[in-house]
Each structure stands twice: as C-alpha cells, then as structure tokens.
Amino acid sequence: MTEPLLRAKMLTKHFVTPRTAQTVKAVNGVSFDMFAGKTVGMVGESGSGKSTVGRMVVRLLKPTQGSVAFRGQDISLLPDRAVRRLRVDLQMVFQDPWSALNPRMRVKRIIQEPLLLHSKLSSSERSDRAEEIARSVHLNTDLLTRFPGELSGGQLQRVCIARAIATNPALIVLDEPTSSLDLSVRAGILDLLQELRENTGAAMLFISHDLGTVRLVSDHILVLYLGHIIESGPMNKVFDEPAHPYTQTLLSAHLPADPHADLHRHLLDGEIPSPIDMPPGCPFSTRCPLVREDCRTALPPMVDIDDGAQRAACIRIPEGTNQVNC
Ligand SMILES: Nc1ncnc2c1ncn2[C@@H]1O[C@H](COP(=O)(O)OP(=O)(O)O)[C@@H](O)[C@H]1O
Ligand SMILES: [Mg+2]
Numbered sequence: 001m002t003e004p005l006l007r008a009k010m011l012t013k014h015f016v017t018p019r020t021a022q023t024v025k026a027v028n029g030v031s032f033d034m035f036a037g038k039t040v041g042m043v044g045e046s047g048s049g050k051s052t053v054g055r056m057v058v059r060l061l062k063p064t065q066g067s068v069a070f071r072g073q074d075i076s077l078l079p080d081r082a083v084r085r086l087r088v089d090l091q092m093v094f095q096d097p098w099s100a101l102n103p104r105m106r107v108k109r110i111i112q113e114p115l116l117l118h119s120k121l122s123s124s125e126r127s128d129r130a131e132e133i134a135r136s137v138h139l140n141t142d143l144l145t146r147f148p149g150e151l152s153g154g155q156l157q158r159v160c161i162a163r164a165i166a167t168n169p170a171l172i173v174l175d176e177p178t179s180s181l182d183l184s185v186r187a188g189i190l191d192l193l194q195e196l197r198e199n200t201g202a203a204m205l206f207i208s209h210d211l212g213t214v215r216l217v218s219d220h221i222l223v224l225y226l227g228h229i230i231e232s233g234p235m236n237k238v239f240d241e242p243a244h245p246y247t248q249t250l251l252s253a254h255l256p257a258d259p260h261a262d263l264h265r266h267l268l269d270g271e272i273p274s275p276i277d278m279p280p281g282c283p284f285s286t287r288c289p290l291v292r293e294d295c296r297t298a299l300p301p302m303v304d305i306d307d308g309a310q311r312a313a314c315i316r317i318p319e320g321t322n323q324v325n326c
Contacts, residue, residue: 003072004033005203006057006171010066013052013227025275026052028227029066034171039197039204041218041235043211043250045272049227050207054173057205058090059083070171088118091164095176097156101148107134107159108144114166129166136199137162137192154185158192165196171203178213186213193217211250215239223247226275226283229302233310243305243312246284248324282314289324290316 013027027049034040034057044050055061057068059075068076075086091114094100101110111130115121121129134141139158148156157177164172174193178186194217197204208214214221214235221238223231223246231244242248270287273279279286281296288295295315302311303318316322 002035004069005036005071006034007069008032008034008053008057008066009069011053011056011063011068012065013049013056013061014064022276025278026227027056027063028278030222030224030227030229031066032222032229032232034203034205036170036203037197037201038219039206039217040220040222041206041208041214042222042224043208043214044224046209047272047275048224049275050209050224051175052227053224054092054175054205054207058092058171058173059086060092084117087114088167089170090173091167091169091171092173092175093157093160093164093177096180097153097160098148098180100160101156103148105147106144107139107146107148107151110148110159111144111162111166114163118167130162133162133166136165137196138188152185153181154188157181157185157189161189161192161196165200165202168200169202171205173205173207175207176209177206179208179210190216223250226273226278228283228299228313230284230314231310231312232302233305233312237310241305241310243310243317243322244284244314245288245290245316245322245324247312249289252324290322 009031011027011030015024015026017024030053032040042050042053052061056063063076067074070090108130111133112126115126115129130144131141134144137158139155139162143151143155178189181189190213197217206214206217218235221233221235222229223244225246231238231242231247238247239251242251273286281298282300285291285295300313300315302313304311305317314322
C-alpha cells in the first residue's frame with residue numbers, strides 16, 4: 001500500500017476559555033490519512049470541529065494531543081521556524097475571502113507573496129508566474145493590478161486559491177471555500193477545484209457543512225460530529241450505504257436534484273450538544289433515533305464495514321440493527 005502523504009493520528013484539540021476556564025472539547029481523537037492527488041471531504045454541522053482539524057493539519061494550530069505526520073515527519077510539535085518552511089507544501093484557503101486578503105495590496109502582489117517568501121525567483125519571473133497562476137484559476141489578468149475591494153466574492157476566492165497554489169503545495173486545506181459566496185458563483189469555484197484536483201496532484205482536504213458540495217469534489221469522506229469522526233469511507237460507498245444513523249439522517253435530507261443546495265436547514269431536529277458539556281457515551285446519542293441505554297455508557301469504537309474501507313462508530317453495526325427508517 002502507498003504511504004500516506006499525511007497521517008493524522010488521534011488529533012485532539014481542547015481550548016480552555018480564559019474568562020470562564022471552561023474546556024471546549026473541539027476535536028477528540030481524529031485519525032485519517034491523505035494521499036497525493038486525492039481529495040478528502042470533511043462534513044459536519046457548524047461547531048463540529050472541522051476548521052480546528054483543518055488548522056491542525058497545516059499546523060496553523062498545535063494539537064493538544066495526537067500527531068500529524070507529513071511525509072513521515074511529525075509536524076505537530078515543530079518549532080515555528082521550521083513550520084515556515086513547511087508553508088511551501090501546506091496551504092489553506094479560508095471561508096471568507098474578504099478577510100483573508102490584505103485590502104491594501106494589489107492582487108498581483110498578493111499572488112506573488114508566497115513566491116517572495118519561499119522561492120528564489122527573480123522579480124520578472126515572479127511576475128510571469130503570477131500571471132500564469134491567475135490564468136490557471138481563470139482570473140482575468142486585467143484584475144492583477146486591482147485591489148481586493150474592487151473584486152467580487154468569486155474573484156476574491158480565486159485570488160485566495162491562486163495564492164494557495166503559487167508554490168505548488170503538496171496539500172491544500174479548503175475550509176468551506178464556497179460557503180460565503182453567492183449561489184451563482186459557487187459552481188464555478190467547485191469546477192475550478194475539480195480542475196486543480198486533476199491538474200496539480202495535490203492532496204486536498206475539502207471542508208464543508210454541505211453534503212452536496214462535498215460529494216462533488218471528494219474521493220473519500222469523513223463525517224464529523226462533536227469533534228469525533230463517526231463515519232469514514234470512499235465517497236460513493238458512504239453515500240450509497242451510509243452506516244451510521246447520523247450519516248443516514250444527513251443523507252435523507254439530501255436533495256439530489258440540486259447539488260448546490262444548502263442543506264444545513266434540513267439537518268436533524270434539536271441542537272448539536274455543546275462541546276463544553278459533551279454527552280457521555282456516543283456523541284450522537286442525544287439526537288439519535290435509534291438510541292438505547294448502552295449508547296450512553298461508552299464511546300463506541302469505529303468498526304470496519306465489509307473490507308474495512310468504510311468504517312463507522314455505532315454499537316448497532318455489528319448486530320445489523322443500524323438502519324434508520326428515514
Ligand atoms: N480559539 C478557540 N477558543 C475557544 N473555542 C474555540 C476556538 N476555536 C474554536 N472553538 C470552538 O471549538 C468548536 C469547534 O469549532 P470549529 O472547529 O470552528 O467548528 P466548525 O468549523 O465545524 O464550525 C466550537 O465550539 C468553537 O466555538
Ligand atoms: Mg468552520
């Protein structure tokens with residue numbers, strides 16, 4: 001089997017809020033692998049810990065526990081100086097392109113910035129490369145001399161993506177890259193991501209609360225709930241035969257006719273519990289239609305389904321009583 005490009009092992013992040021000294025258990029023992037040229041889609045409701053996982057993967061955040069091995073090296077505890085060198089290979093695109101870009105910098109300079117920091121290109125080579133990258137994200141090169149304030153949301157997100165791919169990174173985390181954009185421009189950005197997935201060979205971690213979006217771009221899916229992966233597997237397998245009651249419920253709200261629809265409003269009844277006050281046992285037990293007493297006693301382990309490519313954490317799976325009638 002090929003070695004993973006990145007291996008996250010039991011990643012955990014607990015934030016202690018300074019004012020109230022409460023512990024927010026944002027991420028609780030998340031493990032997954034990423035491979036070159038493959039996209040992992042991470043889906044979960046707001047507050048489930050997606051962004052925190054993404055930030056740990058590119059080492060914008062240190063885990064409380066667990067490790068991130070990139071090309072076999074644990075980067076989770078590297079000193080910041082060494083992390084700067086990693087930036088060439090590990091990049092992130094954020095949800096809100098308006099706040100991600102320096103409003104006083106021209107677009108061309110923004111795209112060149114990573115090259116300035118991480119390459120030895122001459123100024124004219126950098127300029128040529130910036131134009132080349134702009135074209136590869138289908139950004140009109142006339143816009144290169146503009147400031148971010150003069151661009152639309154979709155154009156700004158293209159600038160963010162251009163900046164992220166400037167150094168030919170090995171891995172890109174895309175944190176809800178289309179969520180803050182108008183519906184009309186989302187499809188264009190998703191098409192671009194598809195193109196990059198085919199052309200760059202980079203591994204991508206695509207984060208979204210929207211299953212329809214994740215489905216369009218991912219090879220493998222991780223379903224996150226209260227900082228736990230409750231199901232993972234090949235995209236088609238999880239979509240066709242979801243094993244965890246949570247995944248089944250999510251999918252039942254899925255409207256296949258419109259892959260760009262925002263599904264968040266169709267999600268389950270009731271609120272996701274607070275990561276400050278985690279329920280004992282299965283994190284989904286407070287909302288699960290199939291809950292029974294022993295779900296509340298211990299955290300269910302991930303169990304293999306079929307050949308183990310798909311896995312899910314529900315004690316009903318080995319008994320075959322995990323199907324929700326939805
Ligand atoms: N810096 C922080 N300090 C305290 N709590 C945080 C911090 N960052 C995130 N959280 C909390 O961690 C949980 C997970 O957040 P996040 O990773 O942003 O989830 P998602 O991206 O899935 O919406 C949330 O309850 C959020 O409020
Ligand atoms: Mg987020």
